[in-house]
Amino acid sequence: MKLxxxxxxxxxxxxxxxxxxxxxxxxxxxxxxxxxxxxFLWKAIYASAGTDRVNGMTFSDTLxxxxxxxxxxxxxxxxxxxxxxxxxxxxxxVLNLLKPMEYRSYLFWSYSGTLVAxxxxxxxxxxxxxxxxTGDTIPLGLNLLQFLGAAAMAVIINYYIDFIVGTICIFTExxxxxxxxxxxxxxxxxxxxxxVAFFPEGLKTxxxxxxxxxxxxxxxxxxxxxxxxENVLWMMGLQLFWCLFLGVVSRLFWNRSIRRxxxxxx
Amino acid sequence: xxxxxxxxxxxxKDFKVLNRHxxxxxxxxxxxxRDYKIVxxxxxxxxxxxxxxxxxxxxxxxxGKSTTIKMMTGVLEPTRGEILVDGTIPYKNxxxxxxxxxxxxxxxxxLWWALPLIESxxxxxxxxxxxxxxxxxxxxxxxxxxxxxxxxHKPVRQMSLGQRTLSDILAAFLHNPKIxxxxxxxxxxxxxxxSKIRTLIHALNQEKGTTVILTTHDMGDVDALCRRIVIIxxxxxxxxxxxxxxxxxxxxxxxxxxxxxxxxxKEKEEIAAALPVCSVGMTEDEGWITIxxxxxxxxxxxxxxxIQNSYKVRDLQLEEISTEDVIRKIYEDSAAExxxxxxxxxxxxxxxxxxxxx
Numbered sequence: 001m002k003l004x005x006x007x008x009x010x011x012x013x014x015x016x017x018x019x020x021x022x023x024x025x026x027x028x029x030x031x032x033x034x035x036x037x038x039x040f041l042w043k044a045i046y047a048s049a050g051t052d053r054v055n056g057m058t059f060s061d062t063l064x065x066x067x068x069x070x071x072x073x074x075x076x077x078x079x080x081x082x083x084x085x086x087x088x089x090x091x092x093x094v095l096n097l098l099k100p101m102e103y104r105s106y107l108f109w110s111y112s113g114t115l116v117a118x119x120x121x122x123x124x125x126x127x128x129x130x131x132x133x134t135g136d137t138i139p140l141g142l143n144l145l146q147f148l149g150a151a152a153m154a155v156i157i158n159y160y161i162d163f164i165v166g167t168i169c170i171f172t173e174x175x176x177x178x179x180x181x182x183x184x185x186x187x188x189x190x191x192x193x194x195x196v197a198f199f200p201e202g203l204k205t206x207x208x209x210x211x212x213x214x215x216x217x218x219x220x221x222x223x224x225x226x227x228x229x230e231n232v233l234w235m236m237g238l239q240l241f242w243c244l245f246l247g248v249v250s251r252l253f254w255n256r257s258i259r260r261x262x263x264x265x266x
Numbered sequence: 267x268x269x270x271x272x273x274x275x276x277x278x279k280d281f282k283v284l285n286r287h288x289x290x291x292x293x294x295x296x297x298x299x300r301d302y303k304i305v306x307x308x309x310x311x312x313x314x315x316x317x318x319x320x321x322x323x324x325x326x327x328x329x330g331k332s333t334t335i336k337m338m339t340g341v342l343e344p345t346r347g348e349i350l351v352d353g354t355i356p357y358k359n360x361x362x363x364x365x366x367x368x369x370x371x372x373x374x375x376x377l378w379w380a381l382p383l384i385e386s387x388x389x390x391x392x393x394x395x396x397x398x399x400x401x402x403x404x405x406x407x408x409x410x411x412x413x414x415x416x417x418x419h420k421p422v423r424q425m426s427l428g429q430r431t432l433s434d435i436l437a438a439f440l441h442n443p444k445i446x447x448x449x450x451x452x453x454x455x456x457x458x459x460x461s462k463i464r465t466l467i468h469a470l471n472q473e474k475g476t477t478v479i480l481t482t483h484d485m486g487d488v489d490a491l492c493r494r495i496v497i498i499x500x501x502x503x504x505x506x507x508x509x510x511x512x513x514x515x516x517x518x519x520x521x522x523x524x525x526x527x528x529x530x531x532k533e534k535e536e537i538a539a540a541l542p543v544c545s546v547g548m549t550e551d552e553g554w555i556t557i558x559x560x561x562x563x564x565x566x567x568x569x570x571x572x573i574q575n576s577y578k579v580r581d582l583q584l585e586e587i588s589t590e591d592v593i594r595k596i597y598e599d600s601a602a603e604x605x606x607x608x609x610x611x612x613x614x615x616x617x618x619x620x621x622x623x624x
Contacts, residue, residue, distance in 0.1 A: 008392035016380045019421065032391060095376045097341050098366040262343045262357055 013113015084166030277347035368438030
């Protein structure tokens with residue numbers, strides 16, 4: 001019955017989303033505008049490079065990757081850091097702590113409905129359109145299933161990172177600066193704004209040892225379906241490791257900050 | 267003897283507060299400052315609350331009421347002392363404790379902003395894992411107490427403050443908790459809504475035997491709901507007893523208001539001279555002479571008789587001292603007491619400084 005407790009949040013989140021119909025619509029439009037921007041930016045980059053292959057990726061490879069990355073961003077970004085900050089500053093944290101649930105899961109599941117809604121209204125249509133426009137570049141097979149698994153783990157990794165940053169904000173009592181920094185680091189090093197293939201060799205090695213690339217690079221690479229199966233399994237294994245590792249770390253961070261809240265009144 | 271649901275023994279809560287400095291330079295200094303001072307928010311409070319009681323927890327703003335409630339609910343850990351809520355230590359078993367309590371903070375809602383009330387209730391049903399039957403029974407009870415049909419399908423953000431508070435109270439009682447903490451539930455509500463909410467709280471307390479801890483600044487709430495009140499100021503407990511005792515605690519004061527024929531100003535002076543044990547005044551519009559009588563010293567009837575012997579009374583009113591008056595007097599006395607202590611302390615400091623200079 002424990003699961004039911006959490007799934008009920010998912011349901012409520014979906015209902016909540018539908019309450020704000022207009023915002024869903026605007027999100028789709030905003031997303032579209034951003035895609036147009038990406039299209040022209042990378043067209044210019046490829047034109048100036050003079051070759052049709054840059055770092056082993058053709059213009060259409062890059063574009064497919066980035067379009068999907070943008071679509072992924074719409075459901076991956078959970079704004080949990082803001083949420084934690086708001087809860088602290090408004091004193092709503094007290095109410096959340098008085099629910100018979102762990103705050104970390106409470107926050108995650110409260111957002112899960114939005115996540116699913118965004119996946120359905122932005123990612124899925126984008127993927128279908130990309131697939132129709134590009135013909136057979138993306139295979140429709142096992143890679144779809146693998147992608148769902150990888151995306152789910154990516155969501156969890158991303159959430160844990162957010163949560164850890166959020167608990168740090170409890171100590172610093174300011175959110176904006178730290179959150180912006182986190183966002184820039186995650187978006188850049190995860191391959192959400194620039195494909196990891198474009199990174200210089202040194203940076204690539206560094207990124208390989210960091211959890212960020214598991215958020216965007218891994219699920220997208222798997223979805224595009226050019227990697228051999230053993231690579232895919234290796235990448236997913238790495239994701240699993242980060243899920244567990246960050247899970248433990250976020251728990252430790254939370255236990256520290258909850259001490260601060262209960263001792264010093266937040 | 268009834269079961270004790272809350273036991274607090276010599277509970278203290280201190281906060282460490284950074285001494286802030288003024289200006290830009292001061293703020294920069296604060297960045298690295300280790301200069302803390304200890305502020306005592308709750309000081310040696312001991313309390314025992316029995317099952318099914320409605321206890322009014324009163325005190326002026328900043329008295330330490332919310333801090334106490336936060337300790338009872340387990341979101342704050344006491345610095346010293348022991349708290350037991352229904353047999354468990356709340357801050358050590360916060361989640362377990364949370365299943366047994368309900369909370370309403372009048373200033374903010376715990377409901378889901380964008381959702382209709384019924385969806386919020388369903389969410390709570392799953393969070394607290396309320397069995398279907400209990401949930402249905404509770405809704406039936408709610409229907410019999412208040413008119414909720416219109417509210418159920420209205421998103422919380424579209425509700426008026428009164429409707430929202432009502433909904434919050436329903437949400438807090440939904441899982442049939444042992445204890446419900448109500449923090450200023452009637453704040454900002456109109457008269458009829460206030461009375462509706464009081465009736466609801468009273469009915470739920472009677473029906474379910476729920477213990478209710480109520481903090482409020484509205485003496486109407488206290489008069490309507492509480493048998494027992496606890497008063498706290500600056501973290502110290504000032505009073506803990508029945509509401510009836512409260513008035514006796516201060517002597518039994520009554521105010522006699524008289525309208526006499528003749529020059530009332532002159533008569534007031536004469537009466538004041540004739541009744542040294544009473545405090546004699548006049549209402550603002552000079553329509554009434556007011557005589558505050560301490561019944562322990564002199565009976566009102568006695569005073570009235572004496573006045574009737576010498577004057578012609580055209581009209582009279584007799585006012586009981588209200589709970590509000592008594593509480594105000596307690597707050598003011600407590601403030602005066604602190605002022606006196608402060609003066610005494612600074613006087614001490616002055617003499618010792620003077621001594622040093624010699």
